[in-house]
Amino acid sequence: MYALRYYCQDEAFWQRWKEQDPSRFAEHQETLNWLQRVHAAHDIPYEVVTVPSHAEGWTDDAVEEKFYREHIVPRTHLLLPRLEVPTLRRAFRSRSGNLHLIGTVAIIENGEVGWATGTPASRHH
Numbered sequence: 001m002y003a004l005r006y007y008c009q010d011e012a013f014w015q016r017w018k019e020q021d022p023s024r025f026a027e028h029q030e031t032l033n034w035l036q037r038v039h040a041a042h043d044i045p046y047e048v049v050t051v052p053s054h055a056e057g058w059t060d061d062a063v064e065e066k067f068y069r070e071h072i073v074p075r076t077h078l079l080l081p082r083l084e085v086p087t088l089r090r091a092f093r094s095r096s097g098n099l100h101l102i103g104t105v106a107i108i109e110n111g112e113v114g115w116a117t118g119t120p121a122s123r124h125h
Helices: 011-017 022-042 061-083 088-092 120-124
Strands: 002-009 046-051 105-109 112-116
Touching: 002 022, 002 061, 011 022, 022 046, 046 061, 061 088, 061 112
Parallel strands: 002 046
Antiparallel strands: 002 105, 105 112
């Protein structure tokens, strides 16, 4: 059984920041619309995994790291050949080491991540 999973910020984050970063919000909305279109056209289920934000409006980095360690790291052996990068760090972290799981769309195979998009930077290495 296959499904799609989208990691994104919660609604509180978008309510606070969507006007200050409209292109990022538009990309988020387009991803949600794309997931709905894929589901309607091909009956592929999807789930949205939201990373909560703090009261100040910033993403909870500890929760994002938790999802990364629970969903991505255990699948390293499978993901690395599919992502065509030498390390998960290259795929999901910036050069400065910041995690970038948010914005990732993953293909779920039998309940586990089988492929994920990685960060935009990883696609240019």
